[in-house]
Amino acid sequence: xxxxxxxxxxxxxxxxxxxxxxxLTAWAAEPIRIGSVLSVTGPAAFLGEPELKTLQLYIERIxxxxxxxxxxxxxxxxxxxxxxxxxxxxxxxxxxSDKVDLIVGGTTTGSTMAMVPxxxxxxxxxISLAGAVVVVEPVKKWVFKTPHTDRMAAEKVFEDxxxxxxxxxALLSETSGFGQSGRKxxxxxxxxxxxxxxxxxxxxxxxxxxxxxxxxxxxxxxxQALFVFGFGQGPAIVTKNYGQLGMKLPxxxxxxxxxxxxxxxxxxxxxxxxLPAAAxxxxxxxxxxxxxxxxxxxYKKAYEERYKEPISTFGGHAYDGLMIAVDAIxxxxxxxxxxxRAAIESxxxxxxxxxxxxxxxKDHMGLDLTAFRMLEIRNGDWVLVD
Amino acid sequence: MLAEFIQFLFSxxxxxxxYALAALGFGIIYNAxxxxxxxxxxxxxxxxxxxxxxTAAGLPLPLAILVAVAVVAVVGLLxxxxxxxxxxxxxxxALIIITIGVSLVxxxxxxxxxxxxxxxxxxxxxxxxxxxxxxxxxxxxxxVLGTTVVIVAALAWxxxxxxxxxxxxxxSYNRLAAQLVGINTRRILLAAFGLSAxxxxxxxxxxxxxxxxxxxxxxxxxxxxxxxxxxxxLGSGVGAIVGGLxxxxxxxxxxxxxxxAYKDAVAFVLILLVLFFMPRGLFGAKVSERV
Numbered sequence: 001x002x003x004x005x006x007x008x009x010x011x012x013x014x015x016x017x018x019x020x021x022x023x024l025t026a027w028a029a030e031p032i033r034i035g036s037v038l039s040v041t042g043p044a045a046f047l048g049e050p051e052l053k054t055l056q057l058y059i060e061r062i063x064x065x066x067x068x069x070x071x072x073x074x075x076x077x078x079x080x081x082x083x084x085x086x087x088x089x090x091x092x093x094x095x096x097s098d099k100v101d102l103i104v105g106g107t108t109t110g111s112t113m114a115m116v117p118x119x120x121x122x123x124x125x126x127i128s129l130a131g132a133v134v135v136v137e138p139v140k141k142w143v144f145k146t147p148h149t150d151r152m153a154a155e156k157v158f159e160d161x162x163x164x165x166x167x168x169x170a171l172l173s174e175t176s177g178f179g180q181s182g183r184k185x186x187x188x189x190x191x192x193x194x195x196x197x198x199x200x201x202x203x204x205x206x207x208x209x210x211x212x213x214x215x216x217x218x219x220x221x222x223x224q225a226l227f228v229f230g231f232g233q234g235p236a237i238v239t240k241n242y243g244q245l246g247m248k249l250p251x252x253x254x255x256x257x258x259x260x261x262x263x264x265x266x267x268x269x270x271x272x273x274x275l276p277a278a279a280x281x282x283x284x285x286x287x288x289x290x291x292x293x294x295x296x297x298x299y300k301k302a303y304e305e306r307y308k309e310p311i312s313t314f315g316g317h318a319y320d321g322l323m324i325a326v327d328a329i330x331x332x333x334x335x336x337x338x339x340x341r342a343a344i345e346s347x348x349x350x351x352x353x354x355x356x357x358x359x360x361x362k363d364h365m366g367l368d369l370t371a372f373r374m375l376e377i378r379n380g381d382w383v384l385v386d
Numbered sequence: 387m388l389a390e391f392i393q394f395l396f397s398x399x400x401x402x403x404x405y406a407l408a409a410l411g412f413g414i415i416y417n418a419x420x421x422x423x424x425x426x427x428x429x430x431x432x433x434x435x436x437x438x439x440x441t442a443a444g445l446p447l448p449l450a451i452l453v454a455v456a457v458v459a460v461v462g463l464l465x466x467x468x469x470x471x472x473x474x475x476x477x478x479x480a481l482i483i484i485t486i487g488v489s490l491v492x493x494x495x496x497x498x499x500x501x502x503x504x505x506x507x508x509x510x511x512x513x514x515x516x517x518x519x520x521x522x523x524x525x526x527x528x529x530v531l532g533t534t535v536v537i538v539a540a541l542a543w544x545x546x547x548x549x550x551x552x553x554x555x556x557x558s559y560n561r562l563a564a565q566l567v568g569i570n571t572r573r574i575l576l577a578a579f580g581l582s583a584x585x586x587x588x589x590x591x592x593x594x595x596x597x598x599x600x601x602x603x604x605x606x607x608x609x610x611x612x613x614x615x616x617x618x619x620l621g622s623g624v625g626a627i628v629g630g631l632x633x634x635x636x637x638x639x640x641x642x643x644x645x646x647a648y649k650d651a652v653a654f655v656l657i658l659l660v661l662f663f664m665p666r667g668l669f670g671a672k673v674s675e676r677v
Binding site: 175202204207211215246265 | 390393394396397398400401404497502503504506513515522523524593596597598600602603605606638639641642646647649650
């Protein structure tokens with residue numbers, strides 16, 4: 001009997017102690033919970049992996065400097081394996097059981113669009129890292145994004161073509177989601193620049209030879225330039241076949257291939273290729289007076305020191321997403337969701353890795369064409385052409 | 387006009403010989419066991435990837451090729467020993483599902499060990515295109531086509547003229563009967579996996595200068611190779627070449643003369659037609675169904 005009473009006493013005091021402890025930690029400032037669903041594995045892993053690494057790196061750094069508004073940041077992360085359905089389920093978990101304060105991420109357009117209805121209903125600020133225009137058009141109250149859109153890429157290319165007096169263009173797009181969205185935007189924005197698409201060919205993302213399509217493009221009457229819209233190995237094979245056929249047509253690629261890997265894979269055939277890209281790609285080559293130089297060089301240094309691998313524009317998008325969120329929380333002075341949302345929407349003159357961001361109630365991306373640099377590949381290296 | 391046609395043809399030959407090479411590997415294991423090895427695409431990827439990694443580590447190309455082939459052969463043998471043999475009394479569908487599982491494991495391992503980037507291998511005889519009647523082809527495509535022909539000839543000799551090869555065929559027709567006449571069927575199956583792993587590796591190394599490689603390259607190669615093998619007739623060497631070239635040239639001609647948007651659709655319609663009228667493929671053996 002005695003031992004039972006004693007046991008009860010110990011049990012009760014343990015419970016009391018535990019309660020006191022939790023109360024104590026809660027009082028010592030609750031962390032700001034940043035939710036994230038990224039495609040760290042699966043086909044979109046090359047996007048999601050640098051994004052996650054960037055978030056982890058910078059949340060660590062911010063915490064080492066004392067956090068934001070006196071509170072630490074805490075990353076709650078799930079990997080959707082590049083499957084949109086999973087992104088939806090994980091977002092529900094972030095909102096309902098993790099009770100996050102805001103969400104950064106949604107790597108692909110598919111994942112992002114699967115997350116949108118949930119964040120809109122739960123009224124949680126959401127900064128997406130996906131490319132397509134549809135994320136912010138029409139404007140959704142709680143949804144923002146940091147990457148450039150495919151429409152901007154097409155317009156930047158047309159701007160450059162116009163300068164060179166090119167008006168008749170052959171389009172070769174990939175049958176992937178990225179390529180087909182790019183094709184749509186390219187066809188839609190061509191008339192605005194007085195450009196006529198005289199050939200409209202496609203290739204599959206895993207195709208091993210596209211000389212047939214290129215032969216048809218070469219034989220199209222009046223064609224003055226070739227514009228390829230795709231990413232990964234496809235554009236490299238296009239470039240190699242272009243060299244094999246000895247084509248002299250000026251070739252443009254999209255921002256999808258703005259990586260060292262593309263140059264390495266395509267070899268000498270890539271010389272002369274032009275493409276729009278974010279400043280991150282040419283961080284070292286930006287002139288000293290360039291207003292974006294400081295931020296991209298700092299990001300490059302931090303990332304490459306930590307992970308011993310080259311930076312990519314994609315990791316940069318995550319950097320921008322996190323920094324815009326942190327900046328908004330500082331200005332809001334709290335994590336009140338409506339206040340943070342309003343603060344994100346009023347982001348002005350934020351210089352990120354993607355370019356100068358000026359959000360407004362009508363524009364939840366805030367980038368203009370100056371965010372893209374026109375690059376040319378010369379002797380296996382990037383050169384700024386404007 | 388002619389130059390155009392020849393260019394489309396060359397494009398088709400380039401694509402088709404890659405499919406043919408991928409298709410060959412399916413035949414050996416199928417001949418020995420009736421199993422369709424869905425990890426065949428991963429053998430191809432592993433061959434290319436190992437060669438890339440080894441050359442990047444500083445090995446000269448010929449040595450890297452030999453080591454890569456050996457590595458993949460070991461993987462093939464291990465696959466048989468560790469995954470297929472313990473389940474050898476299961477029915478064929480179960481074994482096929484095991485190979486799918488193995489393909490996922492291999493893909494995952496390569497992704498973790500070597501990363502997710504696309505990798506390239508230098509061409510064996512340079513990148514300078516060969517010109518013929520106004521059309522161009524890369525020398526590497528000829529390497530692929532030539533090796534495929536050599537391999538088919540070697541396989542025909544192996545299955546038709548050697549004791550071991552005949553034993554393999556006998557095992558596939560009736561394992562019990564083969565055992566009764568003294569064939570070591572366990573060793574046959576082990577050899578079949580080793581041999582098709584070697585074939586896959588050789589194929590993967592040959593095509594990587596054209597197609598590049600990445601951890602997930604095996605999915606497409608396995609799928610297209612399987613289709614080519616089915617059209618040509620599973621288990622037939624000549625069938626693999628004809629099936630692969632037919633598929634590749636149809637794709638290229640459709641892309642050239644009709645529209646690149648329809649090239650996969652036309653190729654698949656063609657396959658349906660072939661299988662509709664010749665369910666065992668163009669060169670498939672006429673085997674009566676075992677009941």
